[in-house]
Each structure stands twice: as C-alpha cells, then as structure tokens.
Amino acid sequence: MQTTRTLVMIYSLAPSRQARDKQVFGSRNQQAAVTLFDRLEGRIQSVAGKTGLPTLIIYDHQQPGTTFGERYAAAFTQIFSLGYDQVISVGNDIPALSEHHILQAKEGLDSGQTVFGPSRDGGDYLIALSKSAFEEKSFASLPWRTDRLHEALLQLFAKTSPVTCLEYLVDIDTAESLADSMTQALDLTFRKFLKALLKSLAKIEFHGTCQRFSSLLLFAGPRRAPPQNHLCLD
Structure with a gap:
C-alpha cells in the first residue's frame, strides 16, 4: 500500500528530441543543444531528489494518445492509479527551478490547493494537482503548447479547488x-x-x-x- 501521498513527475521530451525540435543554437549546433538538455535533465533530477519526495521520469513518447494533452493527462492518470493522491509535475527545461518551488507546491497541495508555476511564455513549468481535482478528459482538452494555457488552467481548476501560483520562471524553447x-x-x-x-x-x-x-x-x-x-x- 502506497504511504507517501505525493510524487514528483518529471514529464518532458527526451533531451535528444528537445534539441532537435527546439533548435536553440541553430541547426549547425545540434550537439550543443543535446548537451544543454542532457544537463538540464540531470539538474532537475537532482533538484527533485533534494525534496525527499518519490520521483518518476516520464517521456512524452512513452504515453498513449494522439495529442500532447492526451499523453500528458494519461501520465497523471497512471500515477494516481499507483496509489498517489497528489502529483507535482515539472519539466526538465527550467534552469531556475529549485527544490523550494517543488516544496512550496507540496505545501499548497497539503492545504487543499491546486498549484501552478507560470512561465513567461504563457504556459506553466509546474502543475501540482490532487487526485480529487483531476479529470482526465477536460485536462487533455486544454490548449497545450500555446500562450493561452496558464489562463485556461486557472479557469478549469478554480471550479474545483482554491488555486495558488508560484513565481514566474523561464523555460527554454528558443x-x-x-x-x-x-x-x-x-x-x-x-x-x-x-x-x-x-x-x-x-x-x-x-x-x-x-x-x-x-x-x-x-x-x-x-x-x-x-x-x-x-x-x-x-
């Protein structure tokens, strides 16, 4: 029986795919981008480890679904089915994300809140949800990978629980x-x-x-x- 209520999910594209899709340094410097995202992934693993919370890495291509939203929602459903009551999801491309942000999110969840970490591009670098607030179909249908995501998340989850937001951070896309x-x-x-x-x-x-x-x-x-x-x- 699972006794720890909260799990940290690192959900992302694999570093090699991120490097190919994002082209941060241009097409001539693909290997430098792979090096960057490999290092960022190692960093977020270290950050999550320092929280003392169980952590699971899930790559987008491992999940069922035809859209990013469907695959991401499926990951939450999978973790809740393992017996966890709370999931704190983060990406691997946020250089300023620290264990303090994750622990802030856990405090919010423990007090009955849904917690978001907004990024400057209109998305979210952290999404912390309880099982009771999550509904797979509506979550999957949100405008993922657009600058309207954060506002859509607020509107959806404000209907079911108090919502709190962490500070704005930058995720690496360009x-x-x-x-x-x-x-x-x-x-x-x-x-x-x-x-x-x-x-x-x-x-x-x-x-x-x-x-x-x-x-x-x-x-x-x-x-x-x-x-x-x-x-x-x-």
Missing part, C-alpha cells in the same frame, strides 16, 4: 528564452556549465549570438549554492 533565463537566479554549477558551453559556441562565431550570451552570463542575477548530485528516479 535562443531568446535561454538569454532570458540568465537574468534569473541560476545555481552556480549550472551557470558555470552554461558559460563554458556558450564560450565554446562563440569560438565558431555563431552570428555573434553566443558572444552575446557569454556577456549576459557575466552580469546575470543572483547566484545560489550549487545543487547536490543526488538523483531520485523511478
């Missing part, structure tokens, strides 16, 4: 969003990795873009202590 993320609080380990990656790209003169990123890294916002290297997988 070169511009990567630059935007550098103005947020990144842990020192990831900041050093990103600086090294961008410097290596700047050497091949990627239209000057990576040179601009390298400059941003020198002056980006407050820094946090590096994350521990502890993974919590399925």
Whole structure:
C-alpha cells in the first residue's frame, strides 16, 4: 500500500528530441543543444531528489494518445492509479527551478490547493494537482503548447479547488528564452556549465549570438549554492 501521498513527475521530451525540435543554437549546433538538455535533465533530477519526495521520469513518447494533452493527462492518470493522491509535475527545461518551488507546491497541495508555476511564455513549468481535482478528459482538452494555457488552467481548476501560483520562471524553447533565463537566479554549477558551453559556441562565431550570451552570463542575477548530485528516479 502506497504511504507517501505525493510524487514528483518529471514529464518532458527526451533531451535528444528537445534539441532537435527546439533548435536553440541553430541547426549547425545540434550537439550543443543535446548537451544543454542532457544537463538540464540531470539538474532537475537532482533538484527533485533534494525534496525527499518519490520521483518518476516520464517521456512524452512513452504515453498513449494522439495529442500532447492526451499523453500528458494519461501520465497523471497512471500515477494516481499507483496509489498517489497528489502529483507535482515539472519539466526538465527550467534552469531556475529549485527544490523550494517543488516544496512550496507540496505545501499548497497539503492545504487543499491546486498549484501552478507560470512561465513567461504563457504556459506553466509546474502543475501540482490532487487526485480529487483531476479529470482526465477536460485536462487533455486544454490548449497545450500555446500562450493561452496558464489562463485556461486557472479557469478549469478554480471550479474545483482554491488555486495558488508560484513565481514566474523561464523555460527554454528558443535562443531568446535561454538569454532570458540568465537574468534569473541560476545555481552556480549550472551557470558555470552554461558559460563554458556558450564560450565554446562563440569560438565558431555563431552570428555573434553566443558572444552575446557569454556577456549576459557575466552580469546575470543572483547566484545560489550549487545543487547536490543526488538523483531520485523511478
């Protein structure tokens, strides 16, 4: 019998597919993008592990359904069927996401709330739901992967429970969003990795873009202590 009520679900595209679909560094620098998303995935595993909550990684292509919404909803249904009462879902492409955001979401769930972490592109980097508030069909039909998602989530779940929102963070979809993320609080380990990656790209003169990123890294916002290297997988 499952005794821990809450599970952290890392739901995302596989890093290689993210790199191919998002083309953050352009088509000529595919391997650099794979390196970036591999590192981001390792980072979110470490972040989730530090919460002490059970964690499960689910890739989008592993789920049944013809649309992203159907596959994502199926993942929630699967976890609830395992005996969990609460799911905190995060992606693997949010550099400023920390264990504190996840623990804030758990506190909200424990007090009977539904919790969202809005991203600057109109989506959400964190969705924390209780089993009682979740209905698969309506969840699947939301405008996923659009800038209308956050507002649609608020409208849907405000009908069934109190809703609270965390701070806005940036998820990585484009070169511009990567630059935007550098103005947020990144842990020192990831900041050093990103600086090294961008410097290596700047050497091949990627239209000057990576040179601009390298400059941003020198002056980006407050820094946090590096994350521990502890993974919590399925």
